[in-house]
Amino acid sequence: MQISSCRIKQALVVKIEGELDHHTADAVRERLDSMLEDPSIKYMIFDLSQLKFMDSSGIGVFIGRYKVVSQRGGAVSVVYVTPQINKVLEVSGLYRIIRKYDSIEEALSAVGGCDE
Amino acid sequence: MEVINEMRLEFPSKSQNESFARVTVAAFAAQLDPTLEEIADIKTAVSEAVTNAIIHGYENTIGIVTVIAKLYEGKIEIEVIDEGKGIEDIEKARQPLYTSKPELERSGMGFTVMETFMDEVEVISAPGQGTRVKLVKYLKSAGGELRRNDGQG
Numbered sequence: 001m002q003i004s005s006c007r008i009k010q011a012l013v014v015k016i017e018g019e020l021d022h023h024t025a026d027a028v029r030e031r032l033d034s035m036l037e038d039p040s041i042k043y044m045i046f047d048l049s050q051l052k053f054m055d056s057s058g059i060g061v062f063i064g065r066y067k068v069v070s071q072r073g074g075a076v077s078v079v080y081v082t083p084q085i086n087k088v089l090e091v092s093g094l095y096r097i098i099r100k101y102d103s104i105e106e107a108l109s110a111v112g113g114c115d116e
Numbered sequence: 117m118e119v120i121n122e123m124r125l126e127f128p129s130k131s132q133n134e135s136f137a138r139v140t141v142a143a144f145a146a147q148l149d150p151t152l153e154e155i156a157d158i159k160t161a162v163s164e165a166v167t168n169a170i171i172h173g174y175e176n177t178i179g180i181v182t183v184i185a186k187l188y189e190g191k192i193e194i195e196v197i198d199e200g201k202g203i204e205d206i207e208k209a210r211q212p213l214y215t216s217k218p219e220l221e222r223s224g225m226g227f228t229v230m231e232t233f234m235d236e237v238e239v240i241s242a243p244g245q246g247t248r249v250k251l252v253k254y255l256k257s258a259g260g261e262l263r264r265n266d267g268q269g
Contacts, residue, residue: 022167057222
């Protein structure tokens, strides 16, 4: 499990590599929460292109981070979602609170991150 | 219906075995030549059931989780069994968003995911009696049949 991030204005682009299940969820949660200690981060964009597997444990991780940024008036989005993960996100109703985009650029422009 | 092949897996309820269990069952299911989507469905459902056994059945104490998989023509049957605390109200536990452990940031979607990804989900449980979750998936590919014919030369 690897997590890397890149800050673009008020948005944090987070790439999660590996598998997100109950076993790895705690470590992921800790990493994300330490990133969110910076109160100027309003938007989290998760790049899931290298996430090989996710079950409903991942849903809890996304909802928890959504609660934090939504209190700051921000939002959570996901990009490059694979079919297996898309199915888990759809079934759990997560798309009612987080948005899915086709690319990081698209997700950034939706939050004004690419403005000159 | 004739069982083509079967396997039994036993492991302690450690969370690192969640990945081991779902990958092993998926590898075994591959004998039926399922599609990539069917394999992903099976992996996800097994992961949910095994996670439930570890978190809820044994509540993070160590017990034995047993996984039995049986292959039939065009069908896989998987049982995930724990000898843990059991479920008091199965109907309630199966409801979407219900979780007995909200403090753990659990989504309460485990059974909903299993029901969506598999064709049949049966839960047998009683307090103090452990839990047995039976997952059935019918495979659209005719791989089971092909495989058997291969064997006959």
